[in-house]
Amino acid sequence: EAQVTQNPRYLITVTGKKLTVTCSQNMNHEYMSWYRQDPGLGLRQIYYSMNVEVTDKGDVPEGYKVSRKEKRNFPLILESPSPNQTSLYFCASSRGTGAAEQYFGPGTRLTVT
């Protein structure tokens, strides 16, 4: 089954404790991205990757890091999480570029206390 998986689905952590949210897709897509979803703000892009070893900032990259060492994986790293990073996070992949159909993962709800 074609899908995007994210882990963990739920995470509660404390300020400053490094964490990684994993994302994996099995569709051989070149383009992957991370979004955060906040009430009243919609979906905002954090980082994107157009292929292996090619990453760039989206609209809200502060406080986040990413890497793309393999085509299927695109982890999101929070080196020192803060409460304003409490949000619902989605990983997405697509064939080609951001204008193609985005396939979203199920989401990771992160709470930073």
Place this chain on the structure above:
Amino acid sequence: GENVEQHPSTLSVQEGDSAVIKCTYSDSASNYFPWYKQELGKGPQLIIDIRSNVGEKKDQRIAVTLNKTAKHFSLHITETQPEDSAVYFCAASMSNFGNEKLTFGTGTRLTIIP
């Protein structure tokens, strides 16, 4: 950069009636306009999209219209059913140095009243 505004933020309609969600965008260079549906506890899923060379597109009970002059596009759902209850996002895409970046609206929570 692109700015997409979406209205209304919440919408309740009786089952069987029609629902309309409207979006406006700021950058006339945008040329791709998808709509995503997000069901409770899931990620958004593409339901319909339209490109700038087309004024209207239909897929069963769902249609999207685009007015490039006015820079707005709308989602129309006819004969609404309970399974249409969800959050709907519009988006606009413009080419940006090879990254055709999607900018999303703020979402509309649609509730179908049985």
